[in-house]
Amino acid sequence: MTKYKGYFIDLDGTIYEGKNQMPTGRRFIERLQAAGIPYLFVTNNSTRTPEYVAANLTNNHDIKTTPEQVYSSALATADYLDSITPVDGNRRVYAIGESGLKTALVDAGFELSEVDPAYVVVGMDMQATYAMFETATLAIRNGAKYIATNMDTNIPNERGLVPGAGSLNALVRYATGVEPFEIGKPRATIIEYALKKIGLQADEVVMVGDNYNTDIQAGINAGMATLLTYTGISTHADIAQVTNKPTHEVETLDDWEV
Known part of the structure; x- marks a missing residue:
């Protein structure tokens, strides 16, 4: 199984399910933490600050998270505008x-x-x-x-x-x-600025998510490897219809070795 130096990770459907905890998501993050592999939660949600998202993950989903590990379309928008x-x-x-x-x-x-x-x-x-x-x-x-x-x-x-x-x-x-x-997924813009934040190249990072049309397409558009988990939106039937497949597919993130 391919090893990556960093991970970009979707939230809803991948790490949790709405307000409900998803043990497979928590265990996946715990494995990354134990291995010392850097990661960012990359989300299209622009309504919440990184502090809010980190507190929600820490307090409600038992996933210890800092604001620096959250990268949203709001932050990417600000970074893009600042750059131009x-x-x-x-x-x-x-x-x-x-x-x-x-x-x-x-x-x-x-x-x-x-x-x-x-x-x-x-x-x-x-x-x-x-x-x-x-x-x-x-x-x-x-x-x-x-x-x-x-x-x-x-x-x-x-x-x-x-x-x-x-x-x-x-x-x-x-x-x-x-x-x-x-700015946000599936466009490459958010991924390009997230790469600057994490300090890695596109070929060193894998994009993880449950939605082919946003998470996986964003990774593809940015030239990254992708990992689809069948715990959220996209189904096997959906992926059977697409030409450009995810690099990796797993039923749950328990099936992935970091």
Whole structure:
């Protein structure tokens, strides 16, 4: 079995199942910790700060985690914008999103503003209003660069699959006629910035997840090896239909030797 120097790991469906613990996920992380192998939890969820995600994993799923081990589409968005914006340039951003996104942008030295923003960023926001989309639409039509944290059509909760960030972005795309620059999985952008954070090359890291269309495709798009676990969204029937298969497949992460 191939050995990797680092791991990028999805969360829901891979390490836990909603609010429920997933022992196979916990044991997998414990094996990585025992072997001293670095890893990052790479998530499209832009609503939560790394501190919140780490506390949730530590306290509710018995997986000891630090904020530095969490890399979200919010952090990747801030890192991307920081890389293309001069320190003395226009660093005003109009953001539709929750605390995770707004905190990441402010920490990266951006100003949250409705006035002449250089960028409009749209992520998941359960309190979004029509007025917010109106502001975003007008700013993009006036020349602001349009960024989407991710284009997930739905997110799972206890009631089922509810609208995700991609559904909110669909409104902005339709209203502006502009395609956003996408940050999160399955795009390679989030993976490229996660590689910078972990300090490894693409051929040294494997992307682990349960969803072929986001996790596995992100790894493929970034030129990485991939490991699909059949504990979440994608099924054997799904994978039988795709041409570009995951590098590795396991029923559960108990079947993987780090």
